[in-house]
Amino acid sequence: MRVSFLGTVFHRLAILAYLLFALFPLFWLVKVSVTPNDLLYSEGIRLWPSRTSFEHFRFVLENSAFPLFFRNSLIVATSTAVIVTVLASLAGYAFSRFAFRGRAWLVALMLLTQMFPLVMLVAPIFKMLTPLGLTNSLTGLVIVYTAFNVPFATFLMQSFFDGIPKELEEAAKIDGATQFMAFRQIILPLTLPGIAATLGFVFTAAWSELLFALMLISGNAAATFPVGLLSFVSKFSVDFGQMMAAGVLALIPACLFFLLIQRYLVQGLTAGAVKG
Amino acid sequence: MASIDIDNVRKNYGAVPVLHGVDLTIKDGEFIVLVGPSGCGKSTLLRTVAGLEEVSSGEIRIGGARVNERHPKDRDIAMVFQSYALYPHMNVAENMSYSLRLRRAAKERIASAVSNAAGKLGLEPLLERRPKALSGGQRQRVAMGRAIVRQPKAFLFDEPLSNLDARLREQMRAEIKTLHRDLGATSIYVTHDQIEAMTLADRVVAMHGGIVQQVGSPLELYDRPANLFVASFIGSPAMNLLKGTYDASGAEAGIVLPDGTRIALSGPYALQSGTEVTLGIRPEHVVLSPIDGLPARVSLVEPTGFGIILHLSVHDLPLIAFTLDRTRLQSGPTTAIAFPPEHLHLFDGAGNRVVRAN
Numbered sequence: 001m002r003v004s005f006l007g008t009v010f011h012r013l014a015i016l017a018y019l020l021f022a023l024f025p026l027f028w029l030v031k032v033s034v035t036p037n038d039l040l041y042s043e044g045i046r047l048w049p050s051r052t053s054f055e056h057f058r059f060v061l062e063n064s065a066f067p068l069f070f071r072n073s074l075i076v077a078t079s080t081a082v083i084v085t086v087l088a089s090l091a092g093y094a095f096s097r098f099a100f101r102g103r104a105w106l107v108a109l110m111l112l113t114q115m116f117p118l119v120m121l122v123a124p125i126f127k128m129l130t131p132l133g134l135t136n137s138l139t140g141l142v143i144v145y146t147a148f149n150v151p152f153a154t155f156l157m158q159s160f161f162d163g164i165p166k167e168l169e170e171a172a173k174i175d176g177a178t179q180f181m182a183f184r185q186i187i188l189p190l191t192l193p194g195i196a197a198t199l200g201f202v203f204t205a206a207w208s209e210l211l212f213a214l215m216l217i218s219g220n221a222a223a224t225f226p227v228g229l230l231s232f233v234s235k236f237s238v239d240f241g242q243m244m245a246a247g248v249l250a251l252i253p254a255c256l257f258f259l260l261i262q263r264y265l266v267q268g269l270t271a272g273a274v275k276g
Numbered sequence: 277m278a279s280i281d282i283d284n285v286r287k288n289y290g291a292v293p294v295l296h297g298v299d300l301t302i303k304d305g306e307f308i309v310l311v312g313p314s315g316c317g318k319s320t321l322l323r324t325v326a327g328l329e330e331v332s333s334g335e336i337r338i339g340g341a342r343v344n345e346r347h348p349k350d351r352d353i354a355m356v357f358q359s360y361a362l363y364p365h366m367n368v369a370e371n372m373s374y375s376l377r378l379r380r381a382a383k384e385r386i387a388s389a390v391s392n393a394a395g396k397l398g399l400e401p402l403l404e405r406r407p408k409a410l411s412g413g414q415r416q417r418v419a420m421g422r423a424i425v426r427q428p429k430a431f432l433f434d435e436p437l438s439n440l441d442a443r444l445r446e447q448m449r450a451e452i453k454t455l456h457r458d459l460g461a462t463s464i465y466v467t468h469d470q471i472e473a474m475t476l477a478d479r480v481v482a483m484h485g486g487i488v489q490q491v492g493s494p495l496e497l498y499d500r501p502a503n504l505f506v507a508s509f510i511g512s513p514a515m516n517l518l519k520g521t522y523d524a525s526g527a528e529a530g531i532v533l534p535d536g537t538r539i540a541l542s543g544p545y546a547l548q549s550g551t552e553v554t555l556g557i558r559p560e561h562v563v564l565s566p567i568d569g570l571p572a573r574v575s576l577v578e579p580t581g582f583g584i585i586l587h588l589s590v591h592d593l594p595l596i597a598f599t600l601d602r603t604r605l606q607s608g609p610t611t612a613i614a615f616p617p618e619h620l621h622l623f624d625g626a627g628n629r630v631v632r633a634n
Contacts, residue, residue, distance in 0.1 A: 167361035170328050173348040174355045175375035175422070189365045 026251075033057070033244035040241060056245035065220045066246050069228030073207055074253060076138050076224055080145040081203040084153050088198055089191070091150070092157025093183060097166070110151035118148070122215050135216050141224070144216070145206045153198050160194025161187065196261035203257055207250075225250050277462055278339030278429040279304045280325060285334035287320055287486075294320050296486045297334065305460045311473035312483035313509070318466045319434055321483070325464060326432050327351050338429055349378075354423035358435040360415045362407040362422075369394075369403040372421045393421040396455070413444045420452070424459065433465040437472065449475060470510050474498070482506045504627035507556050513585055513596050515556045515621070522622075524549040531555045531622075535591040537570060542617035546633040553630065556621035559585070559598035562613050569612035579605060588613065 032040070033056055035049040043049050060066045094100075095107065125144060126135065134140030164187055172182035188195075210226040217223050225246065232243035280302040287295040295317045302308050310318035323329040325336055327348035336343050343351050354375075362371050369390055376386045394400045397417045407415055416436065423431055436452075437445045453476055456463055467473055473480050474494040482489045482497060482505070490502040501507035507515045520531040522545065523538065529545060530538045531553060539555065547553065563569070564586070572595065576587035584604050586597040590613065597613065622630040 165359060165361065167357045167359050168363065170326075170348070171355070171357060171361040171422075172363075172374070173328070174326060174353065175426075176349040176378040178347070178349065181378070186363055 029244050029247050029251075032240055033248045035241060037241055056241040057249070060242050060245045060249065064228075064242070064246075065223075065231075066225070066228055066249070068220060069223050069225040070249065072138060072222060073224040073226075073250070076141050076145065077203050077206040077253075079138075079142045080149065080206040081199045083142065083146050084149045084202045085157075085195055085198045087146070087150050088153035088157045089188070089195065091154040092159075093161050093187070095154065095158045096161035097169070110154060113148075113151050118211055122211065125212070126215060129216065136218060136222050138222055140216055141213060141222075144212050145202075145209060149202045149205055153202055156198050156201065157191070157194055160191050160197075164190050200258055200261055204254055207254055277304050277460065279337075280430055280462060280464070281335075281337040281340075282321070282325070283335040283337070285321070285324060285336060286332045287317075287324060287329065288332045294486050295324070295331075298486075298488055300481060300488065300491065302462060302464065305462055307456050307463045307465065307476060307478045308481060309465045309467060309473040309477035309479075310481045310483055311467055311470060311509075312489075313468060316483040317486040318468075318481075318483045320486075322432050322434055322464055322466045325430075326353060326355050352429045353432055354426055354428040354430075355432040355434065356419045356423050356436040358438050360407075360419040360439075362415055362418055364407050367404050367406050368399060368410070368418050368421075371407070371418055372399075372425050375422070375426045389425040390421075393425045396424065396458075397421050397451075412440055413448065416440060416444075416448060420455070424455070428461075430462040430464065433463065433467075435467055436465075437467070437469070445472075452476060470512065474510070480510075482509060484509070500629065501556075501621065502629050504554060504556075504623050507621060507623065507629075511558060513559045513598060515558050516562070516595050517623075518555045518557075518593060518595075520553060520555055522547045522549060522551045522553050533591070533593065535593070537591060539615050539620075540617055541620060541622070543632045545622060545630050547622075547624070547630060552625045554623040554627070555615075556623065557615050557619055559596045561616060561619035562588075562595065562597035563616055564597060564599055564601070564604065565612055566614035569614040572611050572613045574607055574609055574611055577605060577607070586611075 031048060034052040034054065035043070036051055036053045036055060039049050039051060095103065129135050129140050129144075132140075134143065168186050168190070169179075169182040172186045173179070177185065208226055209224075210230075213224045213227045214230070217227060220228075229243055229246055229250070232239045232246065280300075282298055282300040282302075285295055285298045286293065298317075298321055300308075310321060312318050320329060324331050325338075327343065327346060327350075331344060338351055338353070363374065366374065372390050372393060373386045376389060381389075390403070391400070394403060397420060399414070399417055399421055402410065402414060402418075407418065410418065416439075419436065433452075437448050440448060449472055452465075456476075465472070465476060477494055479491055480494050480497050481491050484505045490497055490506045492500075497506055497510050501510060501515075504517065508517060518531075518533060520533045520539070523530050523532050524544060524547070529541045529543065531541065532538050570590050572588040572590045574586055575589055575594075578585040578587070583598055583600045584602065586599065586604060586607070588595045588597055588611070595613070624630050
């Protein structure tokens, strides 16, 4: 199909406009983080400050509890992502391949969990976790995040498994593999893009979660960075420079993570399996 | 290699029966083709032999041993799928050796089995390639290679050529036949293509509605179809079928068509006069322009290159004739036809073949 020159131009312009729109807040975050305090208000609406400095970054790293928050977030988000992805892979595979009693009910039940506003659940969860000693603990957060992310991640993984032809497993079984070997040696390698997507999705969700982190954690020891960011807001002022610097730092792991998995996200691994 | 016995096998999906008690004995080294229209149960039957579907009742034996409860991996069979089902993350050599690696075969044995199979199928230059870098025909070969490296008890083919274009299909058909001649492996081959069935099979099993309609050599099915289904399914262009009533009066028995035309049969049949029957004649057996024949109108002439298909109507009954005589291309709007009695097939009201009473 031949696309006209004007069409191409319009297409590119539309993408550019979208990118500008989507990335502008990020740009602003970076811009404020490198603006020295004395210029913060005087040059508030300039696209780039006349002088830049990394003083906010230095302050955040050296004088705040931010490294601790950062470490906590990393532990919580990574554990959640790994646990959820393992559970969701197994559950998604079962939903995709096996017919069993109560399957429809399980799916409906999982869907149901996605229908409640999370705020409604804060109080009961707090009530449940307190006697177990899981408030103010990273383990408690991981459990809560896992519970909330498993249903969606399972649906996600199921759709990836659905996309893999059943004949591949049948061929493997005839070649001499057990169901589990077929899953591990044939299906799982082909689901890497799905696993990467699920890991990324759950990691970012857990990384940026605020509501439960705020409600279940008090004090700095187990605070995650979204909670930590709030500590830059005091009663009388907001320290924008430091807050933005912390925000930029918080972006780094998420970026690194996606860099790591993007190879799998874009790769169409199943090409060539069956006729096509 | 082994024989396969299928003993009164039934298969239901919920309340829906798909196989109604299939019996079939496949001899060691025999090439059996299951043929029938979509949904006739042929693939399901194959999958029950493979162990990919459980039977609802009945027994399947491979090499004399009951395998109903065995997993596919413990049945020692190989299968070629319609979609090839190659493992996309493995190269050709890895695809072919997967079964041997699962069995922890010695490295040297794997290497020799793979190179042997690759040699037979002309895959040597492709061993390092991934499936996505192969053409349809090459993928098909790899799927075959994956089956033969193992020397299993039996080969199962599930419409292996359906995804190939016509030319390649012919070529692969011949290769499969050669391969079977060389390996002598017991094979069950599922297809809806009657040419594949006719050309490949030692015996053809025609299936319809989950019931085996006829088992026999290809020519047996062609020359003596057991019932109307087989008569109309095997052969292209399909057999002409005309409804009429049996008439034993007069010097020789005959069939009276609805318009009153009487067609003579050779010899009496074990039928009452006035019985509703169906008369069958293959298009190539319709004789054109005999000395004294039925007048027929030519409604369409289709040259196939090899021969000519004539669409005729005899007193408004549609009829197809096939001839190799090219002068027929210029045939006028009318002609005459005759039905040689020795080529007529007779089927009773239930659709079953009626044989001559001697």
